[in-house]
Amino acid sequence: MKSETTERILLWAGALAMAVFCLTPFLYMFAVSLSARPDQIGAGGFTPANYATVLGTPSLHFLDYLRNSLIVSALSAIITVLIASLAAYAITRLEMKGKAVVLFFVLAVSMFPQVSLIGYLFKLMSDLGLINTYAALVAPYVAWILPLSLWILVSYFDQIPRELDRAAIVDGCSPAQVLYKVILPVALPGVLSTALLSFIFAFNEFIFALILTTDYSARTIPVGIAMFQGLHGEIPWGNIMAASAITTAPIMLLTAVFQRHIIQGLTRGAVKG
Amino acid sequence: MAGRGEVVTGGREAYFFIAPLLLFVFAFIVFPIAGTFFSSFFSDVTFMGKKFIFLSNYTHAFSDPGFRQAFGFTLTFIAVAVPLELFIGTAFAVILDQELPLRGLWRACVLIPWAIPSAVSARIWQLIYNYGYGLANFIAVHSGLADGPVNWTGTASGSFIALLAADVWKTAPFVALIVLAGLQAVPSDLKAQARVDRATSFQVFRLVTLPLLKPVLTVALLFRTIDTLRIFDVIYVLTGGGPGGSTTSVSLYAYNYFAGGDFGYGSAVSMLLFMVSFGLSWLYVRLAGFGEAA
Amino acid sequence: MKKIYLPLLAAALAAFSACSKKPAELVFSVGGAPNEIEVWERIIKRFSEEKGVPASLLRQPTDSDQRRQGLLVPLKSEKANPDVFLADIAWIGQFAASGWLEDLAPYAAKDGTDLKPFWPKVVDFADRYNGQLSALPAYVDAGLLYYRTDLLNKYGFKAPPATWPELLSVSLKIQAGEKKANPDFFGFVWQGAQYEGLVCDFLEFASSGEKAIAFSDGVVKLDTPENIRALTFMRDTIAKNRISPPNTYTEMKEEEVRTFFQEGKAAFERNWPYAWGLHQQADSPVKGKVGIAPMPRFPGGTSVSTLGGWHIAVSRFSDDKAGAWELVKYITSPAVQKELALELGWNPGRMDVYSDKEVLKAYPHFAHLEKIFANAYPRPNIPYYTQVSSILQRHLNSALSGASEPGAALKAAESEMNEAAARYR
Numbered sequence: 001m002k003s004e005t006t007e008r009i010l011l012w013a014g015a016l017a018m019a020v021f022c023l024t025p026f027l028y029m030f031a032v033s034l035s036a037r038p039d040q041i042g043a044g045g046f047t048p049a050n051y052a053t054v055l056g057t058p059s060l061h062f063l064d065y066l067r068n069s070l071i072v073s074a075l076s077a078i079i080t081v082l083i084a085s086l087a088a089y090a091i092t093r094l095e096m097k098g099k100a101v102v103l104f105f106v107l108a109v110s111m112f113p114q115v116s117l118i119g120y121l122f123k124l125m126s127d128l129g130l131i132n133t134y135a136a137l138v139a140p141y142v143a144w145i146l147p148l149s150l151w152i153l154v155s156y157f158d159q160i161p162r163e164l165d166r167a168a169i170v171d172g173c174s175p176a177q178v179l180y181k182v183i184l185p186v187a188l189p190g191v192l193s194t195a196l197l198s199f200i201f202a203f204n205e206f207i208f209a210l211i212l213t214t215d216y217s218a219r220t221i222p223v224g225i226a227m228f229q230g231l232h233g234e235i236p237w238g239n240i241m242a243a244s245a246i247t248t249a250p251i252m253l254l255t256a257v258f259q260r261h262i263i264q265g266l267t268r269g270a271v272k273g
Numbered sequence: 274m275a276g277r278g279e280v281v282t283g284g285r286e287a288y289f290f291i292a293p294l295l296l297f298v299f300a301f302i303v304f305p306i307a308g309t310f311f312s313s314f315f316s317d318v319t320f321m322g323k324k325f326i327f328l329s330n331y332t333h334a335f336s337d338p339g340f341r342q343a344f345g346f347t348l349t350f351i352a353v354a355v356p357l358e359l360f361i362g363t364a365f366a367v368i369l370d371q372e373l374p375l376r377g378l379w380r381a382c383v384l385i386p387w388a389i390p391s392a393v394s395a396r397i398w399q400l401i402y403n404y405g406y407g408l409a410n411f412i413a414v415h416s417g418l419a420d421g422p423v424n425w426t427g428t429a430s431g432s433f434i435a436l437l438a439a440d441v442w443k444t445a446p447f448v449a450l451i452v453l454a455g456l457q458a459v460p461s462d463l464k465a466q467a468r469v470d471r472a473t474s475f476q477v478f479r480l481v482t483l484p485l486l487k488p489v490l491t492v493a494l495l496f497r498t499i500d501t502l503r504i505f506d507v508i509y510v511l512t513g514g515g516p517g518g519s520t521t522s523v524s525l526y527a528y529n530y531f532a533g534g535d536f537g538y539g540s541a542v543s544m545l546l547f548m549v550s551f552g553l554s555w556l557y558v559r560l561a562g563f564g565e566a567a
Numbered sequence: 568m569k570k571i572y573l574p575l576l577a578a579a580l581a582a583f584s585a586c587s588k589k590p591a592e593l594v595f596s597v598g599g600a601p602n603e604i605e606v607w608e609r610i611i612k613r614f615s616e617e618k619g620v621p622a623s624l625l626r627q628p629t630d631s632d633q634r635r636q637g638l639l640v641p642l643k644s645e646k647a648n649p650d651v652f653l654a655d656i657a658w659i660g661q662f663a664a665s666g667w668l669e670d671l672a673p674y675a676a677k678d679g680t681d682l683k684p685f686w687p688k689v690v691d692f693a694d695r696y697n698g699q700l701s702a703l704p705a706y707v708d709a710g711l712l713y714y715r716t717d718l719l720n721k722y723g724f725k726a727p728p729a730t731w732p733e734l735l736s737v738s739l740k741i742q743a744g745e746k747k748a749n750p751d752f753f754g755f756v757w758q759g760a761q762y763e764g765l766v767c768d769f770l771e772f773a774s775s776g777e778k779a780i781a782f783s784d785g786v787v788k789l790d791t792p793e794n795i796r797a798l799t800f801m802r803d804t805i806a807k808n809r810i811s812p813p814n815t816y817t818e819m820k821e822e823e824v825r826t827f828f829q830e831g832k833a834a835f836e837r838n839w840p841y842a843w844g845l846h847q848q849a850d851s852p853v854k855g856k857v858g859i860a861p862m863p864r865f866p867g868g869t870s871v872s873t874l875g876g877w878h879i880a881v882s883r884f885s886d887d888k889a890g891a892w893e894l895v896k897y898i899t900s901p902a903v904q905k906e907l908a909l910e911l912g913w914n915p916g917r918m919d920v921y922s923d924k925e926v927l928k929a930y931p932h933f934a935h936l937e938k939i940f941a942n943a944y945p946r947p948n949i950p951y952y953t954q955v956s957s958i959l960q961r962h963l964n965s966a967l968s969g970a971s972e973p974g975a976a977l978k979a980a981e982s983e984m985n986e987a988a989a990r991y992r
Contacts, residue, residue, distance in 0.1 A: 007474055014368045019382050022446065025397045026385065028408050032400065039406030059601025083293040090290035102291065104558045109302050111554040113503035115524040116543040119531050120308035121301070126644045143301035146294055175286045204390040206506040211531065214637035215628055222392035226510045229629045234822035237400050244396060248389045255388045256381040263380065267454035318991060319643055320665035320950040333990070338983065404814035424813040429970060515761040516817060517965025532636060533953050534661070
C-alpha cells in the first residue's frame with residue numbers, strides 16, 4: 001500500500017515536470033508578447049500593443065506571411081491527400097507488382113536530407129520563373145509529405161472489409177467510384193487525420209521556403225518569423241513573440257482538439273515523422 | 274500490409290492510380306537529388322564559368338576544415354541529443370500510459386512542442402538565452418545560481434547546450450508518442466502476472482516492458498538519428514552556426530555555400546550528407562519493415 | 568533530359584503561378600526598412616509622371632543577405648526584370664565579374680553626364696571594375712565614432728580619443744564612475760557578432776587602410792603585426808578590459824549597438840551615420856548629448872572608416888537600358904539625392920549636396936562627414952568577397968570568443984581564404 005502511494009506521488013511529480021518542461025517556453029512567449037518591454041515582463045500591466053503592431057503594420061508583412069502559410073499548407077494538404085488516397089487504394093485493393101517496393105522506396109525517400117535537394121530546386125524554380133510563387137512551394141511540399149500520407153492511408157484502407165468493395169463492384173462501380181463512394185467515406189477519420197498531419201508538416205517546413213522565396217509574396221510564417229526585423233533592422237522581441245503567439249495559438253488549439261487523431265495518424269504511419 | 278490484403282479488382286488501373294504519386298516523388302525528390310549529384314562534379318559558381326572538375330569538390334571537402342568541423346559537430350550532436358531524446362521520450366511515454374485524470378490534456382501538452390514550427394520555437398529559445406533580458410539569465414541571476422548574467426551562446430559548449438535543450442524539447446515528444454504506441458501494445462495480462470509475482474513497478478518496466486519495447490526503441494533511435502543528421506532549422510535561427518562556426522551542422526554548411534552562389538561545392542557537401550543518410554535510411558527501412566510487409 | 572523536363576513541368580505548374588508580367592515597364596528593385604520603401608515608392612511614381620516612362624517598384628526585404636539572394640535569382644537566369652536595382656557596395660565585385668552589370672560609362676559619355684560631383688574615391692574603389700563603370704553611389708556609408716559629449720565633459724576630457732589606447736583609458740575612467748549608478752554601463756559598444764559588420768569593424772581597428780585585407784593576385788596576407796594587434800585589442804575590450812559587454816561577439820549588430828548606446832548605457836559607440844538621426848529623436852535619452860568623430864587609430868596607423876553604402880546599377884539583361892539610365896540619372900540627381908538625405912538621413916553619393924544649406928540645417932553633422940569620407944576605405948573589391956568574408960567572420964568571431972588566439976585565428980583565416988581565392992579566381 002505504502003509503495004503504491006509513493007508511486008502515485010512520483011507519477012504526479014513526473015507528470016507535472018513534464019508539463020512544465022513542455023509548456024514553459026509557451027507561457028514565456030505569451031508573457032513577453034503581452035509586455036511593453038521584454039526585460040520587464042508584466043511591469044506596468046499587460047498590453048496588447050505588440051499584437052496591434054504586428055497585425056496593424058502592413059510593412060511588417062506578418063499578415064502576408066500568415067496568408068501564404070495558410071494557402072500553401074492547405075493546398076499541399078489537399079493535393080497530398082488526393083494523390084495519396086489514389087495510391088493507397090491501388091496498393092491495398094488493386095493488382096500490381098512491386099507494391100512493397102513502392103512503399104519502402106517512398107519511405108526511404110522521405111528520410112533524405114532536404115539540403116541535398118535545394119540547390120537543384122532553386123535552379124529549377126528560377127528557370128521556370130516560379131521563385132516567390134505558391135507553386136514553387138506546394139510542388140516540393142506535396143512530394144515531401146506524400147510518403148507519410150501514403151503510409152497512414154494504407155494502414156487505414158487496409159482495415160476496411162473487402163466485402164464493401166465487392167458489393168459496390170457488383171452494383172457496377174468502377175474502381176474510381178469504389179474509392180470515392182465507399183473507401184473514402186468509410187475511412188474518413190483516417191483521411192482527416194492524414195490531412196491534418198500533412199497541413200502541420202507543410203506549415204512547419206523551413207528550408208525550402210527559405211531558399212525558394214525572397215520576399216513576402218509567397219514567404220511563409222516560419223521564415224517570416226525567423227527573419228523578422230523591425231523598422232531599422234533591430235530585433236523587436238515583443239513583436240516577434242506576438243507573431244509567434246498568433247501563429248502557434250491555432251496550432252495549439254488544433255493539436256489539443258484533435259490530439260487523438262494526430263497520435264493515431266502518427267503511430268499508424270508506421271513510425272514515420 | 275502490401276500483398277496481404279485480398280485483391281478486389283485487377284487490371285491496369287493500378288498504375289494510373291499510383292502514377293501521380295510517383296510523378297511527384299520523382300520530379301521533386303529523385304530528380305533533384307540526381308541533379309545535385311551531377312552538379313557535384315562541376316565547379317559551378319555564379320560568377321565563374323561552369324567547369325567539369327570530377328572529384329575535386331569531394332577531395333576539397335575532405336581537407337576543408339570548415340566541413341570537418343561541421344561534420345564533427347553533427348556527429349557529436351547526434352551522439353548526445355538522440356540518447357537524451359529517447360530517455361526523456363520514454364519517460365514521458367511511461368507517464369502518459371498511466372491512469373491520470375484528463376489524459377487527453379496531458380497528451381496535448383506533450384504534442385504541442387512537436388506541432389509548432391521549429392523556426393518559431395527556436396526564436397522563443399533565442400529570447401530565452403538572450404544576454405540582456407532572457408528568461409535563462411533572469412532565473413540564473415535571481416536564484417543566485419550565477420553572480421551576473423551568463424552569455425549562454427558565447428562559447429562553443431554553451432551554444433551546444435542551448436541547441437541541445439531546444440532540440441530535445443522539440444523532439445522528445447515525438448519519441449514519446451511512438452513509445453506510447455509500443456507500450457499500449459504490451460499485453461496488460463503480462464504486467465498483471467508480474468504484479469502478482471510481487472514485482473515493483475520499476476521491475477515490471479525493466480523486466481517485462483522494456484524488452485518488448487526494444488523494436489520500437491530501435492526504430493525511434495534510427496529515425497531520430499537520421500532526422501538529427503539533417504538538422505538545420507533550429508541551428509539557423511538559434512545560433513546561426515556560431516560562435517566561430519562551432520555549431521554549424523553539415524546541412525547549414527552546405528546551405529551557406531548554396532546561398533553564397535557556389536552550387537558545385539554545396540552539392541558535393543550535401544551529397545556526402547546524403548550518402549550517410551541513405552545508408553542509415555536503408556537500415557531503417559529494413560528494420561521498420563519487420564512485421565509490416567513480407 | 569532537362570529539355571523535355573522543363574516545359575512539362577512549366578505546363579504543369581503554370582496553373583498555379585499568377586502571371587503578372589507587364590511588358591515594357593521599367594522595374595526598380597529596392598529593399599530596406601518600411602519607411603525607406605515608402606520614400607522610394609514616391610520617387611518612382613514621380614519619375615514615371617515626369618519622364619513619361621512607366622516604372623514600378625519591386626519591394627525587397629530589409630535583410631541585406633536576403634536582398635542579395637533576391638537579386639541573384641533573376642540575374643543568374645538572365646531575366647529582363649529588374650532593370651535597375653540598388654546593390655550593397657560589397658556585392659558589386661561579384662555582380663560585375665558575373666557580367667550582370669551594364670557598363671554605364673558610354674551612357675554618361677553620350678549625354679555628357681558629369682561624374683565629377685560623385686565621391687571620386689568611392690567611385691574608383693567600388694564602382695570601377697575591370698575598366699567599366701558598373702554602378703554609381705546612391706548612398707555613401709562609413710564607420711563613425713559616436714561619443715557622449717556630456718560624459719566627456721563630466722570626466723574632464725576635452726576631445727574624443729584619437730587613438731585606440733586612448734579610447735581604452737577614457738572608457739575605463741568613465742565606466743568606473745558611471746557603473747556606480749548604472750551597473751549595466753559599458754565604455755564602448757561595437758559590432759562583434761559573426762556577420763559582415765564584424766569585418767567592417769575589424770578594418771577600422773586595424774588602422775592600416777586597405778592593407779589590412781589586401782588581395783594581390785588572389786593571395787592575402789592577414790597574419791601581420793597590425794592585424795594581430797587589432798584583433799587582440801578587440802578581444803581584450805570584452806574579456807580582459809571589460810569596456811565592451813560580454814555579448815558583443817554573440818548578439819551585437821548595428822541595431823543592438825545603437826539601442827544600447829541610445830539607452831544611455833555606453834560612452835562610445837561605433838556605428839554608421841544612420842544612427843545620428845535616431846539618437847536625436849525626441850524620445851531619445853541621449854538627444855543633444857552625442858558627438859561624432861573619425862574612428863580612432865593605433866599610434867603610427869591611420870584612422871580608417873570602412874566604406875559601406877548602396878549603389879545603383881543597371882542589369883545587363885534589362886529590356887530598356889536607355890530608360891534604365893534615365894532612372895539612374897534621376898535617382899543620382901542633386902534634387903533626389905537631397906530629398907533622400909532630408910527624408911531618410913541618407914548620405915548622398917554626390918558631394919555637392921553636403922554643402923546645401925537646407926541639408927546642413929537639418930543635419931549639421933554632415934559638415935563633419937566630408938572629413939570622415941576622406942578616410943573611408945573599401946573592403947576588397949573581388950568577385951569572391953562573400954566567400955572569403957564568411958571565412959574571416961568565423962575566425963575573427965572565434966578569436967573574440969577566446970576559443971582561439973588572435974595570431975592563430977588570423978593564420979587559419981589566411982590559409983582558408985587563400986584556398987578559397989584559389990578556387991574562386
